[in-house]
Amino acid sequence: MINQGDLAKTIIDQNHNATWSGSIYALKDLLMFVNNSQDIAVKSKVIIKRQIEDEIKRYTDLKNNTEIGKKLNEISKTTGFDFT
Secondary structure, eight states, rough: OOOHHHHHHHHHHHHHHHHHHHHHHHOOOOOOHHHHHHSHHHHHHHHHHHHHHHHHHHHHHHHHSSSSHHHHHHHHHHOOOOOO
16 A cells, blocks of 8 residues: 555656656747748747756656656657656
8 A cells, every 4th residue: 555655746746847847848849940941030940949948857767766757768768768
């Protein structure tokens, strides 16, 4: 039987993983918009893209350090299927 403390930690871990996964998805969507925009100057685009890419990396690192993120990464390596 799982105790309440372990259950709470699991729920929090899953919540963090989902939140950070959603953030990564939104940032990748924003990055695609910036890449495809003809209205943003090239110099500005480079600066904006670098910042977005840094944030994607930060959220990816956070997501991958959750217990569920570690398990999903292991499953991805075993099956060859990317869950992200």
